[in-house]
Amino acid sequence: MTSAQAEVKARPKREASRHVVARVDEIAEGKSKLVNVEGRAIAIFNVKGEYLAIANRCPHEGADLCRGSVVPLIESDTPGVVRLSRHGELVRCPWHGWEFDLRTGKSWCDPSRTRVKSYDVKVERGAALVEGPYQTEVYKISVEDEYLVLEL
Amino acid sequence: MAKFDTTGAIDCDVHPPSPRRADLLPYLDDYWKEIVTTREVDVLEMNSFPERTLPYMRPDWKVNGGDPLEAMQKNLLDPLKLDLAILNVVSGAHALFDPYLSAAICRATNDWLIDKWLNRDSRLRASMLVPFQNVEAAVEEIERLADDKRFVQILTLSATELPLGRRIYWPIYEAAEKHGLQLGIHAGSNYRNAPSHSGFHSFLIEDHLAHTQGFATQIASLISEGVFTKYPQLKAVAIESGVTWVPPLMWRMSKDWRGARIEVPWVKDAPADIIRRHVRMTTQPFDLPDDPAEVPKALDHLLSDEMLLFSSDYPHWNFEGLDVLPEGIPDATLAKLLRDNILAAYPRLGG
Ligand code: FES
Numbered sequence: 001m002t003s004a005q006a007e008v009k010a011r012p013k014r015e016a017s018r019h020v021v022a023r024v025d026e027i028a029e030g031k032s033k034l035v036n037v038e039g040r041a042i043a044i045f046n047v048k049g050e051y052l053a054i055a056n057r058c059p060h061e062g063a064d065l066c067r068g069s070v071v072p073l074i075e076s077d078t079p080g081v082v083r084l085s086r087h088g089e090l091v092r093c094p095w096h097g098w099e100f101d102l103r104t105g106k107s108w109c110d111p112s113r114t115r116v117k118s119y120d121v122k123v124e125r126g127a128a129l130v131e132g133p134y135q136t137e138v139y140k141i142s143v144e145d146e147y148l149v150l151e152l
Numbered sequence: 153m154a155k156f157d158t159t160g161a162i163d164c165d166v167h168p169p170s171p172r173r174a175d176l177l178p179y180l181d182d183y184w185k186e187i188v189t190t191r192e193v194d195v196l197e198m199n200s201f202p203e204r205t206l207p208y209m210r211p212d213w214k215v216n217g218g219d220p221l222e223a224m225q226k227n228l229l230d231p232l233k234l235d236l237a238i239l240n241v242v243s244g245a246h247a248l249f250d251p252y253l254s255a256a257i258c259r260a261t262n263d264w265l266i267d268k269w270l271n272r273d274s275r276l277r278a279s280m281l282v283p284f285q286n287v288e289a290a291v292e293e294i295e296r297l298a299d300d301k302r303f304v305q306i307l308t309l310s311a312t313e314l315p316l317g318r319r320i321y322w323p324i325y326e327a328a329e330k331h332g333l334q335l336g337i338h339a340g341s342n343y344r345n346a347p348s349h350s351g352f353h354s355f356l357i358e359d360h361l362a363h364t365q366g367f368a369t370q371i372a373s374l375i376s377e378g379v380f381t382k383y384p385q386l387k388a389v390a391i392e393s394g395v396t397w398v399p400p401l402m403w404r405m406s407k408d409w410r411g412a413r414i415e416v417p418w419v420k421d422a423p424a425d426i427i428r429r430h431v432r433m434t435t436q437p438f439d440l441p442d443d444p445a446e447v448p449k450a451l452d453h454l455l456s457d458e459m460l461l462f463s464s465d466y467p468h469w470n471f472e473g474l475d476v477l478p479e480g481i482p483d484a485t486l487a488k489l490l491r492d493n494i495l496a497a498y499p500r501l502g503g
Contacts, residue, residue, distance in 0.1 A: 076417040079319075079378030097411030109410040109422065 017152050020136035024123055024146040027051070030088055034066040037152055042119060044148060045070060045102050047088045051148050052102040053119040054091075059107075063095035065116065071099065073108070120151040156477050158462075161490040162501065163237040164434045165338075165391050165463035166228065169220050170196055170203060170243040171264050179260035179267075187253065196244030196257065200311075200341045200359065210469040221272055228466045229275055231474055235491070236501065237466075238304060239269055239278040240338055240391060246309050247342035251286035258283050258293055262303070270302045277501065279307035279336045287323050294327040304498045305334040305389060310366035311341030317370075317377030329383040332499040337370055339363045339392040364397045371431055372405060378418040380430045387497055389432045392465055394439035399453035402427050428456045432497050434463035435489060437470045438478045447480030460489040461497060 021035040027046040034056055035042050041056035043066035056066050073086040090099045090108065099108040105118035127143040129136075134149060141147065173194040177185055187193070197203055215223045229237060241261055248254035258281040265278045280303040282290035290306075297303055306328050308316065316337070328335060340363075346352045347362040367390050374380060374388055402424035409423050419426070440447050451460075464476045477486070495501055 071414075074414045074417045075420075077381070077420075079382055079418045082417055093411075097414075099414075107410070109413065 018134045019150050019152060020124075020129060020134050020139050020141065020147050021121075021150045022148045023139070024051075024148060027148075030070050032066045032070070032091075034064065035150070037150060040152070042150065043091075044121060044150070045088075045091065047102060051121040051123065052089075053121045053150055054100060054102060054105045055116040055118075057116070058093045058095065058098065058100075059114055059116060060093065060096060060098055063093050065091050065093060065100060067094045068092050069094070070102075073099075122149045122151075123147070124149045155475050155479070156486070158474075158476060158490060159233040160235045161232065161462050162494040163228070163232070163234050163464050163466070164389070164461045164494060165436065166224065166237045166239055166466045167468070168224070168239050168241060168265075168269055169215070170241050171261055172196070175264055175268070176257065176260040179263040180256060184253070184256040184260070193253070193257075198242060198244060198247060198340055199343060200309075200339075200347075201242050210467050213467040221269060224466065225273065228464060229273070232464070232476065234275060236275050236277055238498075239265060239276055240307060240336065241265065241279070241281060242307070242309070242338050242340050243281070245281050245283070246307075246312075246340065248283075248285065251283065251289070254283040254285045255289035255293070257281075258290075259296075262293070262297060266300065266302075270300075277302050277304050279303070279305050280333065282306045282324060284308055284312065284321060284324065287320060290324045291327045294324070294331060294333065298327075298331040298333075301500050303333065304500045305336040307336045307338060309340040309342060310337055310363045310370060310390070310393065311343075311345065311347055312370070313342065313344040315369060315373035315377075317373030317375070317379050319377065322379070322382065325379055325383045325386055329386045332385070334387045334389055334498055335374075336389045336391055337367065337393070339367075341366065364394065367393045368397065368401045371401065371427065372423075374430075375405070375419055375423050375426050376416050378416070380426055381418045381420070385499075387430050387432060389434065389461065389497060391434045391463070392437065393433050394437060395433050395435070395454075395460065396439050396450050398427065398431070398433060398459070402454075424455075428454070428459065432459050432461050432493070434461050434465070435477060436463045436465040437468075440478055440480065444478070444480030447478070448482045448485075451481070451485060457485050457488050458493050458496065460485065461494050462490045 019037045022033055027033045029046050032043050032045045042053050043056040044051055044053045056064055058065050068091040070088045071090050071092050072084040073090055076082045089102050092099050105116040107114040123146050126141045126145045129141045173188050213227050245254055245257040261281050270276050280297055282293045341347050405423035441450055
């Protein structure tokens with residue numbers, strides 16, 4: 001491969017930007033919140049105190065995944081015998097029921113081709129945030145509170 | 153001169169005339185002899201499969217009192233240079249209500265097949281008739297004949313009393329899988345239910361179309377109930393089913409599975425994949441586009457060259473002369489469907 005080709009193939013580098021998107025107490029366990037970051041609709045879910053974020057738009061026909069039910073993984077090797085695991089780690093699209101893994105954004109039925117982007121979310125103390133470099137338009141950061149910071 | 157070289161091919165759908173009372177009497181015990189005589193059980197012909205009416209029988213293949221096996225040899229096995237041919241008796245045995253009579257007729261028919269057909273031409277193989285009306289007896293019949301490798305599958309219909317996936321039938325599938333017998337599903341209805349999803353129709357052409365839904369219903373049932381999950385070696389061979397309805401079934405069911413799979417989580421793969429692994433179709437009659445140039449496109453949608461199994465549907469009038477296959481099938485597909493696909497589908501043909 002020539003170096004010119006390598007340059008074409010390399011993705012354009014983009015600085016990761018970090019966005020304060022919610023106060024942690026805004027999303028109760030098992031619930032979700034829709035946020036808008038740089039024009040992208042992102043659904044953030046509270047999974048047993050862990051915050052997982054995926055693109056909000058279902059790749060099937062565009063339903064809001066933030067409005068889907070948060071569900072366990074349902075599996076079976078034998079007809080009639082079912083096992084549940086990973087409680088709350090999947091979201092079921094409200095329109096036609098496709099399931100998406102909140103950790104990866106992959107759909108359960110067609111993981112390689114049907115998927116949504118997933119994003120990193122961290123919990124940060126307000127005290128750490130006031131020092132930046134974070135972007136926030138919505139929040140007045142209070143040093144005592146905890147916030148969700150999404151990396152784009 | 154035939155358009156296709158069928159030398160060494162295996163024909164997956166050949167019909168002997170369905171046996172009448174006189175044929176079966178030697179294979180019935182005294183009690184059943186008495187019953188079939190007193191009750192006038194004679195012509196065991198399906199309403200959905202009347203043998204004596206056109207257009208089913210090709211006129212130049214009429215037996216007219218001669219030996220039907222000799223006719224089959226002369227009309228089909230010899231000129232097409234077939235290696236093997238699988239006999240399918242679609243008979244009233246599939247439709248009888250009496251669970252014991254149906255078992256007796258299935259047994260007698262199988263013994264008649266052995267005696268009058270399989271033992272007289274080493275090229276012949278057969279589908280075993282088992283009474284789905286009497287699951288225990290069906291299992292017994294499979295066990296009774298399992299050692300005779302010339303039976304390569306059990307036979308049922310595209311429209312039955314209950315969807316074929318139902319658990320009530322599982323002992324039959326368990327016995328079949330244990331012995332490497334596949335599940336042949338032949339076009340036909342025992343009219344336990346109306347043939348269409350909107351009731352009874354008026355005309356023959358509608359009946360033919362309804363079997364497409366019948367086959368789709370059976371395949372959807374086998375998948376959804378988990379038969380292929382439970383019996384992974386089992387294959388369902390759709391016989392006289394046509395072919396081009398299969399890709400839309402794959403597309404539709406795979407799509408609906410994504411949203412509805414939690415109810416049937418044992419359906420672990422997309423139904424299209426399961427269909428490609430477990431379902432086979434025979435090639436005659438063939439419902440293909442008019443223009444032979446379009447045929448490869450239609451077949452491409454299957455995304456598999458392993459699903460088609462050669463059949464003549466002898467002696468039904470689907471073609472003239474020896475043009476047993478439609479034009480337009482790509483050579484590579486043809487090379488597989490005449491023999492390799494069939495050996496892969498039926499383990500008992502191998503040895
Ligand atoms: S829009 Fe999400 S499954 Fe159809």
